[in-house]
Amino acid sequence: MSIARKPSIDLRDTLKEAAMQAAPAFPDFEAVYARAEARPRALRRVVFAASLGLAAAAASFWVGISWQTIFPSEKPLIDGWSMAGGSSAVQITLEGNGQQSVVLASSKSTAVSAFVQGLWESPTSDL
Amino acid sequence: MSIGVQVRFMSRRKETEGKGEFLHGQENIPDTQTLPDDEQDARLAEAAAHGDKGAFERLAWRWWDRIRGYCSAFVSFDPDLAEEAAQESLIRLYKALPGWKRKSPLGGYIYGICRTASNDVLRKAARHGVRTSQIEDFQLAAIESHHAAGEDALYREHAKQAVTRAMSELPPDDRAMIYLHLVEDKPLSEIAALYKVPVGTVKSRLFRLKEKLGQRLKEMGYEYR
Structure with a gap:
């Protein structure tokens, strides 16, 4: 049959033939049973590994919490505060022992307190 | 390359030799010969759901052409993927039958399993970059069959190739x-x-x-x- 004559295709038969030719001729029951029975074991392994991972994560979390409680890493922002008024309104001193921290002390002066508060709250770019 | 394809087809035939027989006895299966097809399938499915492997195998055989045809069409007539999809469908059917309720039609249940199994096989193949086009294989098969069986076979192969290409x-x-x-x-x-x-x-x-x-x-x- 010449292709130039626009041959017609029986779509149903051709589809069926193509499908049957590509598909396996026989079911392999041995493999079906072997794989079906192996699957729960694989699933159990996954569940066991997941639960082990979860337990490890939970244990690590609680160890972390306990560690933080026993050895707190966060120091208070203000080491001390004294209400005793001095002669100066604001006193800035560098702490010793090589620590690069500034100790800012204020007297009860409202204006200075407001100024310090403004400094504290202002964005870095404004300084 | 055509030799490669020939070898592949031959090896596929060899792989399937000896498979497909009933592995389990058929003597305990309920006698369903006189019942309508749907009822026969339902009885076999019920027996299979209760662990009767013989009934499962008979049910699988009764559905085999429909299962493999559907899976084959789903995976665009790729022999390797079709085999994987059909096999996967049977595994899932075997495991899912105990959950089948008689009020839902068995046909829809089986096709639903085939659909998800084939979809998963395609997804897995895409993840691993498996070539799914079989056009070249069909072309080569056509050339071989041209010499073997003449113009009519060549026309049929060409038609099949065209339909496969359009379907893919x-x-x-x-x-x-x-x-x-x-x-x-x-x-x-x-x-x-x-x-x-x-x-x-x-x-x-x-x-x-x-x-x-x-x-x-x-x-x-x-x-x-």
Whole structure:
């Protein structure tokens, strides 16, 4: 049959033939049973590994919490505060022992307190 | 390269030799010969759900052509993927049968399993970069058969190649849907239930698919009936 004559295709038969030719001729029951029975074991392994991972994560979390409680890493922002008024309104001193921290002390002066508060709250770019 | 394809086809035949026989005895299976097909399937499914492997094997054999045909169409007629999809479908069917409720139609249940199994096989193949096109294999098979069986066989191979190529351009679900409609003669209501869409949607989708398929075949120099 010449292709130039626009041959017609029986779509149903051709589809069926193509499908049957590509598909396996026989079911392999041995493999079906072997794989079906192996699957729960694989699933159990996954569940066991997941639960082990979860337990490890939970244990690590609680160890972390306990560690933080026993050895707190966060120091208070203000080491001390004294209400005793001095002669100066604001006193800035560098702490010793090589620590690069500034100790800012204020007297009860409202204006200075407001100024310090403004400094504290202002964005870095404004300084 | 054609030798390679020949060897592949031969090895596939060899692989399947000896498979497919019943592995388990058939003597305990309920006698269903006089019952209608649906009832026979339902009885076998019930027995299989209670662990009767003989009944499962008989049920699988009764459905085998439908399962492998559907899976093959879904994976665009790729022999390796079709084998994997059909096998995976059987495994899932074997495991899922105890959960089957008699009030739901067994056909829809089995096709649903085949659909998800084939979809997973395609996804897995895409993840691993497996080549899914079989066009080249068909071309080579056509050349071989031309020498072997003459012009008629060559025409049939060309036609098959054209249909395969046109079908491979459709999405997997659409390929399977048109296969169910054309080859398995499934009523629209069953297809609609399987795809969980209204009957009208199936009707219009099939119309568009056939039009698209016809147009593509026309471009390749064929007309279909």
